[in-house]
Amino acid sequence: MRKNCPDREDIFMLAKGMTSEREALAHITNCAGCRKIFESYRRLDDVLEQWNPDAQASPWFDARVRAAASQPQARGMRGFFGLELNRWLAAPVLAALLVMVGVIAFRHSPPPVPVKPVTQVAAVHPAVAPAQAAKPAPAAPQSGAQEVSMYQNLSVLEDYDMLAGFDVISELPKGSSKVAD
Amino acid sequence: MAVDSDLELMLRVSRGDADSFGVLLNRHRGPLLSYFVRMVRDRGLAEDLAQEAFLRVYQARERYQPEAKFTTWLYRIATNLALNAIRDRQSDPVLPEALVAETNGDFASPLERAQDGRPNVEEQLAESDRERMIREAIEALPEKQRAAVILHKYQDVDYRQIASILKVSESAVKSLLFRAYESLRVRLEPLLEGGLV
Ligand SMILES: [Zn+2]
Numbered sequence: 001m002r003k004n005c006p007d008r009e010d011i012f013m014l015a016k017g018m019t020s021e022r023e024a025l026a027h028i029t030n031c032a033g034c035r036k037i038f039e040s041y042r043r044l045d046d047v048l049e050q051w052n053p054d055a056q057a058s059p060w061f062d063a064r065v066r067a068a069a070s071q072p073q074a075r076g077m078r079g080f081f082g083l084e085l086n087r088w089l090a091a092p093v094l095a096a097l098l099v100m101v102g103v104i105a106f107r108h109s110p111p112p113v114p115v116k117p118v119t120q121v122a123a124v125h126p127a128v129a130p131a132q133a134a135k136p137a138p139a140a141p142q143s144g145a146q147e148v149s150m151y152q153n154l155s156v157l158e159d160y161d162m163l164a165g166f167d168v169i170s171e172l173p174k175g176s177s178k179v180a181d
Numbered sequence: 182m183a184v185d186s187d188l189e190l191m192l193r194v195s196r197g198d199a200d201s202f203g204v205l206l207n208r209h210r211g212p213l214l215s216y217f218v219r220m221v222r223d224r225g226l227a228e229d230l231a232q233e234a235f236l237r238v239y240q241a242r243e244r245y246q247p248e249a250k251f252t253t254w255l256y257r258i259a260t261n262l263a264l265n266a267i268r269d270r271q272s273d274p275v276l277p278e279a280l281v282a283e284t285n286g287d288f289a290s291p292l293e294r295a296q297d298g299r300p301n302v303e304e305q306l307a308e309s310d311r312e313r314m315i316r317e318a319i320e321a322l323p324e325k326q327r328a329a330v331i332l333h334k335y336q337d338v339d340y341r342q343i344a345s346i347l348k349v350s351e352s353a354v355k356s357l358l359f360r361a362y363e364s365l366r367v368r369l370e371p372l373l374e375g376g377l378v
Pocket of ligand 1: 004005006027032033034035
């Protein structure tokens with residue numbers, strides 16, 4: 001840089017349009033060293049434009065804001081839902097509830113598991129509602145007797161008596177309704 | 182049909198018009214979320230913070246004074262939230278940032294990952310080497326420089342607004358940006374054709 005060259009900060013200001021000092025602009029046009037610095041800031045701007053992280057909002061974004069806003073004296077999203085609860089605890093809580101529903105259904109089957117508990121979970125936690133709503137309700141687990149009967153009636157297992165000679169199958173109770181829970 | 186200004190919409194929100202809040206939400210959701218993603222990196226945390234920022238706007242609707250641009254107010258709330266989240270992460274006694282930088286995160290729990298702000302597997306796959314270098318260079322900046330660069334470069338916020346958001350003078354913003362660009366120039370040298378000057 002020559003003695004009368006503007007300092008880097010002035011060149012930066014020119015490159016960023018923060019100033020339009022004619023004298024400095026004229027200098028940059030005629031000074032190769034300063035022009036190179038000027039252009040390096042422009043190139044840096046071009047490079048920075050190549051950072052485009054995914055920032056797509058989740059489908060329940062607005063619903064969660066509205067739900068929190070509708071609470072009287074809402075304490076804030078993080079306070080309201082609890083720290084990280086919405087993201088890290090929703091899935092385990094939901095899974096635990098579904099397991100409980102499954103156990104209850106297994107013990108009292110039939111009738112099949114009602115869909116209601118899932119929608120109740122969604123109502124308690126709006127963040128999970130759209131994702132869960134898209135999934136079908138889990139099928140009710142079969143009772144032990146029904147399951148054995150199903151295996152016996154499969155076309156592949158037509159010769160059930162012959163196949164029952166195999167160790168694994170012989171351990172199955174023959175069509176008995178006395179099947180352990 | 183004329184498009185309502187943010188200011189008009191916010192004044193209607195302050196009078197109890199929920200539909201106008203919906204319009205504001207729709208208009209600023211994307212830009213605000215992208216601001217948080219660049220500020221805190223973690224996608225889930227960014228979404229939480231963006232929702233929190235909108236909630237705070239809604240909660241403060243009755244006190245809203247149309248003195249500054251709506252986006253200045255929105256980004257001031259957002260910047261405070263983002264900087265607090267970054268400070269929380271840095272002060273986490275369990276996961277000091279230096280340690281986090283040395284480990285590859287294979288054994289980190291989701292909660293730990295949320296706290297340390299490292300990208301998850303999908304985020305890593307989606308990110309090119311170039312983008313990673315740029316992100317790391319910006320993340321290495323002091324917090325005000327980082328906010329100034331992101332507001333200026335990616336959110337298209339003018340210098341006067343940035344000054345108001347960061348509560349500094351306009352000349353201080355220009356100085357913050359100059360120092361930030363000087364650091365970025367050095368860190369991103371491999372990406373700059375022609376090398377350093
Ligand atoms: Zn010169």
